[in-house]
Amino acid sequence: MSDTAILINTAVAIVAIVVLIVRFKLNPLIALVLGGCYLGLAAGLGAGGTVDAVTTGFGDIMAEIGLLIAFGVLMGAILRDLRAIERLVEKLLRVVGPKRIPHAMAVTISTFLQSIYLDVLLVISAPLARGIAPRLGKYGTARMATALAIGLECGIVFTIPGVGALALAGLLNVPLGKYLLYGLIVVIPTVIIATTVMSLVLTKGWWKPELDELPAEDTGTDESADTTTGAEPDDEPSGGGVAAAGGRETTTLERRRTRTEPHLLVLFAPLVVALLLVATGALAEVAEWENPVVTFLSSPVIALLIGLVGTCLVGRRYMGQPKVEESLGSGLRQSGQILLLSGVGGSLAAVIEAVGLGDILGKYLSASTWAPLLVVWLIAALLHVAVGSVTISAITAAGLLAPVAPSLGLDPVLVALAAGAGSLFLVHLTSNTFWLLQSLLGQTTRGTLKTCSVGVSVASVIAMGPILALSLVL
Template sequence: MVANTVVAVLATVVLIVRFRLNPVISLVIGAVYLGLTAGLGVEGTVDAVTGGFGEILADVGLLIAFGVLTGAMLHRAGAIERLVATLLRVCGPRGMPYATTATVSTVLQSIFVDVLLVISAPLARRIAPRIGDRGLPRMATALAIGLECGIVFMVPGVGAVALAGVLGVPMGQMLIAGLVVVVPTVLIATAIMTFLFRRGWWDPEKDEQEPTWAGMPAGPDPAGPDQADPDPAGSAQVDSSPAGSGPAEDGGPAGDPGTRAEPTGAGTAVAETPRRRRELPLLVLFGPLLIGLILIAAGAVLDAAGIEHPVLVFLGEPVIALLIGLVGTTAVVGLTHGREVVEGAVGDGFRESGQILILTGVGGSLATTISNAGLGEILGRYFSANTAAPLLMVWLIAAVLHVAIGSVTISAITAAGVLAPVAPVIGLAPVLIALAAGAGALFAVHVTSNTFWLLQSLLGQSVRGTLKTCSVGVSVASVVAILVILPLSLVF
């Protein structure tokens, strides 16, 4: 059984890496192989694959969809640019790396990671020269750590929601435990990397270069949520060099979309949008999402306290809480930016959530097949809940899978699925396995990751520089995270 599980996982990795087969198809093939070789039979194997797919989507499908749609609304409303400008004013330039990584890993996790990176990278590059020595690597590292850690630890990050679904972790518990882990992890990891950079572990001549996207603006897009055309001809007046990262043209704070003059080619049709957006308090934009997350956390606290008031239980259900957040965000964006912006955001959200839902579902197929095959009873003989071995093993499995595959979500779900059957046998809290799998999946983000190349091109780093800020920085966060998680086994 153990050997067949290893073969199934390795075969999945080889199909993805060597033969470039789609991860969805590769995961299904691995699950089918394992089911047949484990003695589940044809019918049992098909039931495990299809049942696992449907079960996890039943648990987390709407949560992922609601979270992505809410993030798309905030993106279209230009909320990220305004939030960065606010953080710059409140925290000051020197505190921006820590404020950036904490905010990206928590509040902004409803936004699809690639979209969030494309929006925030130009802002980080513009701010970098203002934060002192080694500004670019510090901002790049803070952004990379915040992005990747938020995916696997913070609800409604797609990795965290998927892990909770695979392991049957209550979403409120995952939210609270993930928040406890992610905040110290990103702050400590960013501080460690800042120490290294200040000790000379960065050579601007070798580690920096001009952004490969020539039309990348030095600051936020003043055209608002519809985004200016990235064609260089349409942004000829936008300074994309590191030197163009000072205050806005009219003296306003860097990153403030409402104070920067409109560049040539951006058009004037949306000139009124920044003024309308400036009048809307930032808390109103993020308020509905924050209310939804607070309701989820409150539901977990009330459940732990044994309070079962029908109204509170209903509002604390994750699906209802995120639905409230989505409806509230839609209303705010619709009233301030118009129906067309809302419709565009809905279209973006559906396109982004489709691939996430399918990948999450097939991850559930493999996890269910492993569980039905009886791996938990076998591995349970070698572990006990009062040792660190199960958590360290799930961390190691996720780390190895991530090095091979390059996908944080796939490696985390697969590693969690392998040891999920162990949890009930030895009495280990499933939330700890979810957190350990997420921590391991952060190790060694490298050239197989789309995030790696986006950080390299958008922030003006060489490959060598990106290996330092992204690969090493997120790996440090991975190690810090498991060290934070291990003591939690005394609580859960």
């Protein structure tokens, strides 16, 4: 079959996937498999070859990242039930103060908390952000909503073990330790700069509280809840026997809770150890240092398994075994859709590779004649605008680009990061994250378009700065 026919059939398959998801509301899992089957049959693989490509691609990506996704989500489920997120945000508020909390919260969410399933992380952290918002003044809601949106979405695609990052690394055959290191190099400055830019824009007249925020009576929240986020001593009432008694009672309760709850370092130590082991393996590989023990312990599956076992032990100590089992059951239910989506992304990538699209596009996307990373970003951005899901667009873009990566003359980690950056562009009305942020932060749809859609799009563009800078040295 001619190159032109393969290109046309590939374009038809991608458009069909988007139409099936957006117009006919077909489940993305089914749409991606149907698109892969059409491409294989139309491009001449035949029935047997198409089925082999679909099933082999699914199995290969599951072997690469299946256990990693499961272990990460299970760790996150236990940390959620240990109140790790609430306590971490309270600690950040005390350490950095209200003025810097948007940046601190965004960086923390985008890095250390990515083992927690996105919707769960959002539902837990949004009320905390909303409680902090009044202490930031007139634009508190705007600043906290933007920081939350940027941190959540960037973490998915740039930080291991974020589900998008795992899928991108697996589909493009990037070692997870390498992705972890370079992902952090990209995500930290991206989140800080994007949050700063949006804070400046929103506080210079673009945010209109009367139009962009829901009235208090429409949100079902009590502004007095702010006291749960760690009010400073100066904010507390003084004088009066009742107040004093209340203060003594609160202090007693806090001391009692401190005795029964583990220190934050204990909660997050297993996850931090796991990530450090993965990073150690990456550094050892760069230094060309080989040690059997280090190689074994730093392999991502073993490292995250160690993290999961450690988190289970912490949970068992402070929650009891029945509660840990309940948390693990919840985590398994959450991981099912993520695993299937990642698997069918591998199926699509295998079909695209089998029909020879990589060799064809390699003729036109060489590093000497094009800016290939910008093309990668654009493909992922267009897919996200059409589909509306960061994870689905990142996986689809990676599946499309995986066979092409060797032909670009670039390190695959750069292609993966560029696809991740593009998949962040224009989070909009078809995204579940959009509507959760709208309702949980008390924003109107107009306000959410500013904080979520524009905020994450700014981060998508800014992320290409460090990615292009890395391309100069890799």
